[in-house]
Amino acid sequence: MGRWxxxxxxxxxxxxxxxxxxxxxxxxxxxEYNLVRYLGDEAQVVIDDRVALKVPGxxxxxxxxxxxxxxxxxxxxxxxxxSWVDFNPVPLLFKLTPEAAQPRLIALNFRVQQATAVxxxxxxxxxxxxxxxxxxxxxxGGCTAPSMTAANPDWQTAFGTIRGGAFSPVPGHTRFxxxxxxxxxxxxxxxxxxxxxxDVRLHDLASDRLLLRMRLAESAAENPMFVFELAGxxxxxxxxxxxxxxxxxxxxxxxxxxx
Amino acid sequence: xxxxxxxxxxxxxxxxxxxxxxxxxxxxxxYGLEATAVADGVWVVEGTTENFSPANGGNIVNTxxxxxxxGVVVIDTGxxxxxxxxxxxxxxxxxxxxxxxxxxxxxxxxxVFGNQAFPEHTLYMLPRGRELLxxxxxxxxxxxxxxxxxxxxxxxxxxxPNTLSPxxxxxGTRRLRLMAFAGHTGSDLxxxxxxSGVLFASDLVFYNRALxxxxxxxxxxxxxxxxxxxxxxFRVLVPGHGPVSDGGAALAQMADxxxxxxxxxxxxxxxxxxxxxxxxxxxxxxxxxxxxRRYELVRTTTxxxxxxxxxxxxxLANPEATPGSQ
Ligand SMILES: [Zn+2]
Numbered sequence: 001m002g003r004w005x006x007x008x009x010x011x012x013x014x015x016x017x018x019x020x021x022x023x024x025x026x027x028x029x030x031x032e033y034n035l036v037r038y039l040g041d042e043a044q045v046v047i048d049d050r051v052a053l054k055v056p057g058x059x060x061x062x063x064x065x066x067x068x069x070x071x072x073x074x075x076x077x078x079x080x081x082x083s084w085v086d087f088n089p090v091p092l093l094f095k096l097t098p099e100a101a102q103p104r105l106i107a108l109n110f111r112v113q114q115a116t117a118v119x120x121x122x123x124x125x126x127x128x129x130x131x132x133x134x135x136x137x138x139x140x141g142g143c144t145a146p147s148m149t150a151a152n153p154d155w156q157t158a159f160g161t162i163r164g165g166a167f168s169p170v171p172g173h174t175r176f177x178x179x180x181x182x183x184x185x186x187x188x189x190x191x192x193x194x195x196x197x198x199d200v201r202l203h204d205l206a207s208d209r210l211l212l213r214m215r216l217a218e219s220a221a222e223n224p225m226f227v228f229e230l231a232g233x234x235x236x237x238x239x240x241x242x243x244x245x246x247x248x249x250x251x252x253x254x255x256x257x258x259x
Numbered sequence: 260x261x262x263x264x265x266x267x268x269x270x271x272x273x274x275x276x277x278x279x280x281x282x283x284x285x286x287x288x289x290y291g292l293e294a295t296a297v298a299d300g301v302w303v304v305e306g307t308t309e310n311f312s313p314a315n316g317g318n319i320v321n322t323x324x325x326x327x328x329x330g331v332v333v334i335d336t337g338x339x340x341x342x343x344x345x346x347x348x349x350x351x352x353x354x355x356x357x358x359x360x361x362x363x364x365x366x367x368x369x370x371v372f373g374n375q376a377f378p379e380h381t382l383y384m385l386p387r388g389r390e391l392l393x394x395x396x397x398x399x400x401x402x403x404x405x406x407x408x409x410x411x412x413x414x415x416x417x418x419x420p421n422t423l424s425p426x427x428x429x430x431g432t433r434r435l436r437l438m439a440f441a442g443h444t445g446s447d448l449x450x451x452x453x454x455s456g457v458l459f460a461s462d463l464v465f466y467n468r469a470l471x472x473x474x475x476x477x478x479x480x481x482x483x484x485x486x487x488x489x490x491x492x493f494r495v496l497v498p499g500h501g502p503v504s505d506g507g508a509a510l511a512q513m514a515d516x517x518x519x520x521x522x523x524x525x526x527x528x529x530x531x532x533x534x535x536x537x538x539x540x541x542x543x544x545x546x547x548x549x550x551x552r553r554y555e556l557v558r559t560t561t562x563x564x565x566x567x568x569x570x571x572x573x574x575l576a577n578p579e580a581t582p583g584s585q
Binding site: 064066165177 | 533535569571575578
């Protein structure tokens with residue numbers, strides 16, 4: 001008797017789950033699996049092109065495919081932003097949590113192993129996930145190609161070099177851009193152990209308040225180039241990053257005169 | 260005995276397969292090359308302005324040949340062995356002279372993968388181009404098999420045994436001025452037939468076709484070299500891709516496109532745009548005739564924008580490492 005109830009419940013949950021998820025506009029076989037994997041069993045999901053995902057239709061360099069999430073048309077604040085690449089060996093790219101600041105635009109580069117759908121999910125204040133998707137075609141190999149950085153004999157002296165810039169593309173918004181020399185070895189190539197930045201935080205320089213935090217995963221490209229555009233005036237920030245070997249990277253960046 | 264029977268059976272099966280599939284395959288895989296005379300004794304074989312595809316077999320390139328009283332000079336051999344063979348047959352229809360010189364302008368696959376169709380001792384290239392071909396050729400070949408498929412069958416990389424140096428190459432009564440540039444790939448041969456005034460600009464000039472940038476040392480260098488081409492005494496300009504013309508409009512379009520691209524990438528980097536934003540930026544209406552412009556902008560952004568970004572970002576010092584900061 002108890003067993004039957006359990007089975008019936010499982011069936012009902014399965015049906016309810018299947019009914020609650022919208023069809024994948026890109027018809028990827030990984031759609032449901034990755035939604036459950038990264039957003040959880042109970043996630044309420046809607047497809048929403050106001051979560052504007054900009055990736056090129058094809059990867060000219062499968063080790064460096066640019067991705068931009070533009071939330072400027074998305075109403076209201078978000079609780080989280082999660083991005084993944086359906087067919088990568090480890091699909092996850094990042095999980096971002098806004099703290100004292102709301103992101104309006106995020107950009108970084110990812111690796112791609114084969115033609116795949118790319119996703120970004122923004123969780124609205126009511127808990128619902130809004131999904132933007134795009135297809136990228138690729139000859140492949142971006143995840144299994146050896147790092148270019150480590151192949152360069154000078155990389156150790158350049159390791160951790162960080163360049164940055166602050167911009168105000170729209171009045172009231174501030175954009176920070178950072179480039180870091182780091183091999184970002186994912187641990188999936190030959191015998192090369194994982195060596196990658198996995199924690200990125202942005203603080204307000206004056207108050208030291210945490211503005212946002214990004215957990216980076218295996219799909220992130222080497223020598224990461226981040227763009228963070230924040231709602232609200234932010235004159236100066238402190239970038240804080242840590243890799244899985246415990247190396248810390250900290251830099252300060254201020255919006256220049258008339259920037 | 261058993262082996263020969265097996266071979267016979269296999270041969271019969273192969274023949275059957277040939278009979279079944281040959282007509283459509285052969286019809287689909289002939290390049291149908293045609294030579295257009297652009298001056299007395301000078302012909303151009305014009306390709307499409309498309310991207311590599313299984314439909315065009317990689318015939319997206321212009322090749323050419325020049326007849327002299329001491330042999331034929333060929334400029335580039337096309338994207339595959341099959342193309343090279345078709346080109347050689349085409350030359351034989353227009354000239355009784357043997358091919359004595361094959362001048363390979365640069366190491367890109369659409370210009371050199373027909374080399375097998377010509378005697379090896381006739382193949383010539385600038386020394387740097389030769390090095391680049393030996394280095395990148397195998398990867399290019401793999402890519403070409405992926406992009407155009409069966410058209411490439413039997414194609415193998417042949418690195419020319421002979422090197423060229425800039426200066427005048429006299430073949431019979433023709434004087435060919437050979438010039439070494441670098442804007443497109445780091446080693447780009449330009450050939451001016453002084454006798455006819457035909458300039459083979461190769462891929463330093465794309466006309467009504469977006470330029471490609473994977474190996475360029477930089478757009479500024481390329482633009483500078485384009486200015487040098489303008490001063491040459493030519494009557495006919497053969498671009499590497501796009502239609503043959505008197506060259507005025509082609510050079511003007513090329514210079515305009517290069518300078519727009521350089522300026523747009525510089526401005527984008529100064530405004531802090533992301534790479535995918537740059538890939539989607541507006542392309543001015545005046546370039547509407549330039550085929551493949553969006554596709555090549557995506558590629559060019561990948562190749563060159565990181566350099567513009569680097570120039571627009573400042574080196575940030577580690578605050579912890581600054582003496583006296585504690
Ligand atoms: Zn070329």
